[in-house]
Amino acid sequence: MKIQQLEYFIAVVKYNSFTQAAKMIHISQPSLTATIKRMENDLGYELFIRTTKAIKITEKGIQFYHHAVKLVEEYHQTMEKMYDLNVSQSPKIKISILESMSRWVPIVIQKHNQQHPGQHYQILEILDHASIVNSLLNFDIHIGLTNEHVKHEDIDSVALYEEDYVLITPSDDFSDQESISIKDLPLILPNNEYQVRRHLDDYFQLMNVRPTIVLEVDRFEAATNFVHQRMGYAVIPRMYYQSFNTDGLNVIKIEPAIKRTIYMNTLKKRKHSGEVLSLIDYCKDYWNIGQ
Incomplete structure (x- = not known):
C-alpha cells in the first residue's frame, strides 16, 4: 500500500x-x-459504508485512520530530514535551550558559525524533563540544555555553570539594598509545572515560608512585563536579567540565596558529526569547562 493511497483515504475521512x-x-x-x-x-474489510445520500466510516475504518495519519506524518517528517541532508553538506544541528539562555547561546552559535559557515541550526525550547530525555533518545535533538541533571545511562549530563535566582523590581524600589528576603513580598512566579517553580517551592519549604504569590506565568518575559506594570516582584535566574526585557528594572540578591545548575545533555550512543562535537566544545569553552 502506497503513502498516496493513505493520503487519499485521509482526505475522504476529512x-x-x-x-x-x-x-x-x-x-x-x-x-x-x-x-x-x-x-x-487489500485489507479485507470495508473502510466506509456507502449509501446514495452519504458515507459513514466503519469502526475498523476509524482504527485504520489513526494508523494512516501516523504513518503519513512519519513519512513526511522522514522526507523532510532527507531533504535537509540534500540541501546542506551538514544536516541542521538541533539544540534545545531554556528561555534564560537567550543571551549566551547566540554568542556561542555565532562563534561556531564563523568556523563552520553554511551550517544550519534549529533552536527549540523544551522545558519538560521527560520531553528532553525522549527527544535525545529519539534523535530529535543533538544537544539539550536543562536546569537539572539528567540521570539516564545513555545520556551524558555535564554541568556548565551555576547561577543565582534574583529578585527583579522597578528601578526605584529597594534601590539602596544589595540583598533582600522575599518571604513577605508580593511575588510573580512560574506556573507549577515548571522546574524553576519546583526549585522555588523547595526553597520556600526549606525556609518554612508560605510565599505571597500574586501572579503565576509561563515565561520570564511575562513575569518581567508585570514587574514593569508594578504588579509584584519576579524571581528569575540571574542570566535572564541580561535580557533586553529587563531594561529599566533593578536586580537584588535574594537572602538566603537560591541557586540552580545548568547542564548540557547529549546522547552517548549517537555518532555526532564534527560540527556537533565542535559546538559542544564551544559551549564548554564559553563556561571554561575542563580547563
Missing part, C-alpha cells in the same frame, strides 16, 4: 465526501473511488 475529497486532491472521483475500493480489497 471531507466525508468522495466528491469533495477528489476536488481537493485534484483527481477524478471515479479514480478516488477505485483507489479506496482497492484498499478495502
